Amino acid sequence: MSGNVLVYLETEGDALRKPALEGLGAGQALAAALGVECHAVIAAPNAASVAAAARPMAVTAVHVIEHADLASSLAGPHCRAVKAAAAAAGAEWMLFPATILGRDLLATVAGALGAGIAADATSIDVDGDAVHITRPVFAGKAMQIVAAKRSPFCIGLRPNAFAVGADGEPGRVETHELAASGDAPAATIEEVRAPESRDVDLTEAEIIVSGGRGLKGPEHFHLIEELAAALGGVVGASRAVVDAGWRPHSEQVGQTGKTVSPRLYVACAISGAIQHLAGMSSSKCIVAINKDPEAPIFKVADYGIVGDVFDVLPALTAAVNEARG
Amino acid sequence: MKIVVCAKRVPDSAAKIRLAADGKGIDPQGVEQVISPYDEIALECAVQLKEAGTATSVTVLSLGPKESTKDLRKAMAMGADDAVLLIEDRPFRDPTATSEALIEALRELQPDVVFCGWKAIDDDSSAVAGLIAAGLDYAYASFVVKVEGADGGLRVSREVEGREEVVMVPTPCVLTAQRGLAEPRFASLRGIMQAKKKPLIEKPAGGGENASELVSLTEPPARAEGRIVGEGAAAVPELIRVLRDEAGLL
C-alpha cells in the first residue's frame, strides 16, 4: 500500500475546528508510519482565507476548495470537494472528525469511492503492512480492533482522542474547483434556527460539569452552570434530567446521548447508571459529588465527595474561582 | 409513500458486556437483545407518518440472526405492516458489507423513504445509513428530530451542533433518527395479536466481502482505583489540592 493520507479539516467561521487539528495530528502520524505524504483539504466558502490564517501546517499540500455551497452542513457538496482533493493528493487513507458533518462525510465519501470504513477511532496503529484501527463499541464497554482490508480506506476520528498536529514547514497550496452535483435531487437547507449563544460542543469540551436528578429541578442548574463557568467548561446532563425537560437533549451524556472524553468530568447528583457511565467513563479525570456513598458513579470516579450538592457546589465554585485567581 | 425502517438487534443498553473466550465476540449469556433505540424511534416516527396519512406502508428490514424475528414481530406489533429478515451467516460483518446486503434488499423493496437510526448502539459506527444513501444515490438527511409531509418529499428538522436546521428532502431519501423525534409506543395486546398474522419474509443476507477485518475485541482500559476525598463542603479544599497536585488540572 503506498497511497497518501488526506485529512479533512472542518472549519467554523474563519478558523479550523479543534477536531481538525487533531485530525492533522493523526494524519501526520499515520503518514509518517506508512512513509507516505500527508495532505489536508479545506472546503468552505472562505477556504483560502482559513488556510492563510491557520497556523503553518506540516503537510505536503493543503487542497483548497472554495464555493458558496460549502457553507452547507449537509455532506453532499463536501463529499464532492473531498473527491477532488483525494484525486489530486493520490489519497489512499482519508481521515474525518467524528463530528456531525464529519460522520456524514465519512460514510458519504466511503460510499462514493467504494472505500472501506472505520468510524470513531481512538487510535490508529501501523504494524508492518497492516493498519489497525481501535474503536470503542457498545458505548465504550469494549474496544474493537479492525484491520483495513480495502484501498482506499476512510477513518473517522473521535474528538479528544488524538494529539493536535505539529506546526511545521507549510506545504504548497493547491486550489481545486467544486464539481457540479449529480442528477439525483438532493436535500436542501431551508432555514437555520441558531441558538443565541453556542457553547463548545460537549464531545469537544475539555471540561464538563454534569448535573443529575438530585438537583431536584431546573431552577437549581445555575449551580452547575456556575461551576462550569468557573472551570472554563460546559454543562452536561443525565438522561433523567433531559427526559424531565430540565435541560436540552443536546446536553445529554451517555449511551443515547453524547460520548465524551474530556480532561475533567464532574458528575453532580448523578447516580452513575450503566448508560450514563457508557458515555463518560473514558474521561481522563472524573470527580463525583453524591450524597449516597454507595452510588455507582463512585466506582468510576478518580475523586469523590460524599455530600449534598447544595452545600458542596457553592463551596467548590468559590474555591475554584479563588484557585484560578 | 412507502417507508422501510432498518432495525438492528443489539444488546440492551443496560447489559453488562462480557467478552467471549475467542476474543472476537461477546458472551451472549444473560444479555437481553432489543431493537437498537434509535431504530425504534425511526419506526415510531414511520408509524406516525402512516397514521397521519403521509405514508402508505411501513416495512421493517433487519439483517441479523434468526432470533431477530422476535424483534420484527415486536416492530409489527408497534404498527409496521410487514418485515424482511436477512439472515446473517458471518461471525463478523463490517459497515460496508452490512450496507451492501441492506442495499440489495432495498433495491427490491423500492421504498420512497429509508429510515435508520443515527447509530446502532452495539458497533456505534453511524456509517450504514450514509453508505446506503450513497449506494442508492438517494437524498440524505441525518440527526432528524422532526418530520412532516411536503410537496415532493419530506420537510425535516435536523439537530446540528446545537442549531436546528429545516431541510427539504426530496424522495427517494434516507433519513436517520435522533432522540426527540418520537417516543416509541408500547405495543398493545391487539397489536401483538395482529402482528402474528403479518407477513415476515426470511432470506439469506447477501453483500460482498468485508472491507475491514475484526482483529480483536478487548476490555476497555481499566480505570485506576479512585477514592473519596471527604464529606460535604469541608472536603472542597482537599479536592482542589488533588485536582491541582495529582491530576495537574486547574
Ligand SMILES: Cc1cc2nc3c(=O)[nH]c(=O)nc-3n(C[C@H](O)[C@H](O)[C@H](O)COP(=O)(O)OP(=O)(O)OC[C@H]3O[C@@H](n4cnc5c(N)ncnc54)[C@H](O)[C@@H]3O)c2cc1C
Ligand atoms: C435505552 C436507555 C438508554 C439510556 N441512555 C441514557 C443516557 O444516554 N444517559 C443517561 O444519563 N442515562 C441514560 N439512561 C437512563 C439511566 O438508566 C438512568 O435512569 C439515568 O442516568 C439516571 O439519571 P440520574 O443519575 O440523574 O438520576 P438518578 O438515578 O435518580 O440519580 C440521582 C442521584 O442523585 C443523588 N442525589 C440526590 N439528591 C442529592 C443531593 N442533594 N446531593 C447530592 N446527591 C444527590 C442520589 O443519591 C442519586 O445517586 C438510559 C436508559 C435506557 C433504558
Ligand SMILES: Nc1ncnc2c1ncn2[C@@H]1O[C@H](COP(=O)(O)O)[C@@H](O)[C@H]1O
Ligand atoms: N444489521 C442491521 N440490520 C438493519 N439495520 C441496520 C443494521 N446495521 C445497521 N443498520 C441501520 O443503520 C443504522 C446505523 O448503524 P451503524 O452504522 O451500525 O451505527 C442503524 O441505526 C440501523 O438503522
